[in-house]
Amino acid sequence: MSIVETRALTKRFGDFVALDRCSLTVQPGDVFGLLGPNGAGKTTLLRTLLGFLRPSSGTASICGHDVFSESLAVRQNVAYLPGDARLPRHMRGRSVLRFFSDLHPLGSAERSLALADRFELDLQRRVGFMSTGMRQKLALCVVLSTQSPIVILDEPTANLDPSVRKAVLEQVEQIRDSGRTVILSSHVLSEIEQVCNRVVFLRRGQLVLEQSISELKDRHRIILWIDDKHFEIPHSLRERVEETFREGDRIVLETDSDLAPLLSWLATLAPRELRLEPLGIEAIYDRVHHPVGDASVADSNAPQEVA
Numbered sequence: 001m002s003i004v005e006t007r008a009l010t011k012r013f014g015d016f017v018a019l020d021r022c023s024l025t026v027q028p029g030d031v032f033g034l035l036g037p038n039g040a041g042k043t044t045l046l047r048t049l050l051g052f053l054r055p056s057s058g059t060a061s062i063c064g065h066d067v068f069s070e071s072l073a074v075r076q077n078v079a080y081l082p083g084d085a086r087l088p089r090h091m092r093g094r095s096v097l098r099f100f101s102d103l104h105p106l107g108s109a110e111r112s113l114a115l116a117d118r119f120e121l122d123l124q125r126r127v128g129f130m131s132t133g134m135r136q137k138l139a140l141c142v143v144l145s146t147q148s149p150i151v152i153l154d155e156p157t158a159n160l161d162p163s164v165r166k167a168v169l170e171q172v173e174q175i176r177d178s179g180r181t182v183i184l185s186s187h188v189l190s191e192i193e194q195v196c197n198r199v200v201f202l203r204r205g206q207l208v209l210e211q212s213i214s215e216l217k218d219r220h221r222i223i224l225w226i227d228d229k230h231f232e233i234p235h236s237l238r239e240r241v242e243e244t245f246r247e248g249d250r251i252v253l254e255t256d257s258d259l260a261p262l263l264s265w266l267a268t269l270a271p272r273e274l275r276l277e278p279l280g281i282e283a284i285y286d287r288v289h290h291p292v293g294d295a296s297v298a299d300s301n302a303p304q305e306v307a
């Protein structure tokens with residue numbers, strides 16, 4: 001059974017559609033990545049899942065509870081790191097950790113202190129005197145130390161230096177290894193590729209592609225330079241390969257199947273040069289967000305402010 005499920009989930013702010021009929025399922029143990037450019041609707045989706053925003057239409061449930069009408073039950077199962085976590089500025093780091101671990105039924109002061117140590121965070125400092133990155137680390141200690149079945153992280157590594165980023169991703173991997181579920185939004189494609197097993201791409205409020213990371217890793221791009229003007233993929237290989245681009249003597253092919261038969265055939269054509277590269281999430285991201293012939297959205301489509 002899915003641990004998170006949305007069906008045709010839609011959120012409008014006035015006339016502006018921030019989420020447009022999004023249907024997705026997250027399975028227990030998934031590390032589920034949410035990708036999309038600024039304003040795509042990632043935070044709106046996460047805030048709707050947490051019951052902070054009322055869906056305009058469609059449904060969403062977490063652990064079988066409706067996210068809006070049963071939001072208390074939902075929040076008991078979720079630890080959430082917002083993109084702009086606000087913590088009491090007058091409190092010292094240590095008191096913040098104690099306060100939140102007492103508050104959350106699945107919290108633990110001991111775990112949060114151990115994390116602060118791992119992130120090399122000075123807990124003597126008051127929140128108001130911490131840097132942006134230090135406050136982010138503190139919020140992460142609060143969220144990552146709870147044992148909630150679902151952990152939702154909105155851009156968890158923003159503002160962090162590379163060594164803390166690495167430590168945060170290790171924590172995500174530990175959560176995954178303990179069988180819990182993570183939903184993670186990030187602009188850092190390599191992080192998504194590293195820790196997620198599934199990823200969805202949001203674009204202007206719509207889910208435009210869902211991709212398993214293991215399938216993504218099997219996808220390759222072959223670029224070849226060939227003098228033969230009559231290049232044609234043989235019938236027997238057409239199922240395995242797709243020609244995506246041809247310009248003069250340069251041809252780009254993509255495939256997600258076994259490379260051996262394809263490379264054997266290409267070798268018989270004696271190309272002048274041949275390059276083989278894993279397609280990677282970055283190429284998919286570019287293709288999804290800058291499709292050929294796409295015109296950028298005019299400003300007239302911008303939302304109106306809604307409280």
Ligand SMILES: Nc1ncnc2c1ncn2[C@@H]1O[C@H](COP(=O)(O)OP(=O)(O)OP(=O)(O)O)[C@@H](O)[C@H]1O
Nearest residue numbers: 013018037038039040041042043044303304305306
């Ligand atoms: N309360 C609101 N009233 C009006 N429009 C809103 C409101 N909240 C969000 N929006 C709009 O909804 C769209 C989606 O915003 P959202 O914050 O979900 O994007 P995002 O994908 O998280 O972006 P980013 O990567 O920049 O954080 C944006 O155009 C934003 O301006």
